[in-house]
Amino acid sequence: xxxxxxxxxxxxxxxxxxxxxxxxxxxxxxxxxxxxxxxxxxxxxxxxxxxxxxxxxxxxxxxxxxxxxxxxxxxxxxxxxxxxxxxxxxxxxxxxxxxxxxxxxxxxxxxx
Amino acid sequence: xxxxxxxxxxxxxxxxxxxxxxxxxxxxxxxxxxxxxxxxxxxxxxxxxxxxxxxxxxxxxxxxxxxxxxxxxxxxxxxxxxxxxxxxxxxxxxxxxxxxxxxxxxxxx
Numbered sequence: 077x078x079x080x081x082x083x084x085x086x087x088x089x090x091x092x093x094x095x096x097x098x099x100x101x102x103x104x105x106x107x108x109x110x111x112x113x114x115x116x117x118x119x120x121x122x123x124x125x126x127x128x129x130x131x132x133x134x135x136x137x138x139x140x141x142x143x144x145x146x147x148x149x150x151x152x153x154x155x156x157x158x159x160x161x162x163x164x165x166x167x168x169x170x171x172x173x174x175x176x177x178x179x180x181x182x183x184x185x186x187x188x
Numbered sequence: 189x190x191x192x193x194x195x196x197x198x199x200x201x202x203x204x205x206x207x208x209x210x211x212x213x214x215x216x217x218x219x220x221x222x223x224x225x226x227x228x229x230x231x232x233x234x235x236x237x238x239x240x241x242x243x244x245x246x247x248x249x250x251x252x253x254x255x256x257x258x259x260x261x262x263x264x265x266x267x268x269x270x271x272x273x274x275x276x277x278x279x280x281x282x283x284x285x286x287x288x289x290x291x292x293x294x295x296x297x
Contacts (some may be wrong), residue, residue, distance in 0.1 A: 119231070121284045121287075124284060132285060134262065175219050176233055177233065177285070179232065181230050182212035
């Protein structure tokens with residue numbers, strides 16, 4: 077069974093540009109989560125989808141971040157326009173039952 | 189508010205036992221998790237506690253006291269491959285997961 081996959085693995089963009097991160101959860105997992113780890117800080121929750129609906133997006137830092145999960149399968153996280161402080165590793169996780177989340181390998185975003 | 193506190197670093201010897209503590213102050217509770225994260229890799233699930241007491245799973249055990257807002261992860265018969273960061277995470281009422289900063293464990297021969 078394939079695990080959670082994320083694309084791209086690395087992204088380097090300039091301040092002001094747009095980047096879209098993609099997450100493909102484990103097949104059949106209705107729950108999908110986005111997290112971010114800024115260097116030197118703890119992993120922070122961003123938001124939680126149940127199928128295509130946003131269950132909780134209280135962790136989204138500001139309106140430059142937009143997450144979507146059309147059709148309840150894969151999800152995208154768009155950052156527009158990117159700022160320097162957006163640099164970090166963005167993790168996606170999915171779960172069948174809420175308490176056992178499987179993490180993807182993460183996307184390392186560098187904004188220069 | 190949500191404060192999740194755990195030691196920054198710990199060192200232990202191969203074959204020994206180490207206990208990593210985690211305290212939390214949160215406004216809702218659905219469970220307490222421990223994850224292992226090797227450098228440059230994704231966190232991997234270790235344990236989940238929702239009731240008070242000790243959950244044992246092989247060399248790893250996790251304990252929870254909800255009244256004290258306290259959990260620990262116990263690693264027995266340490267191996268060199270156990271060197272990693274161990275993340276304590278609190279699962280809140282909104283299905284949101286809040287992580288501690290992680291404890292970097294170094295296992296020495």
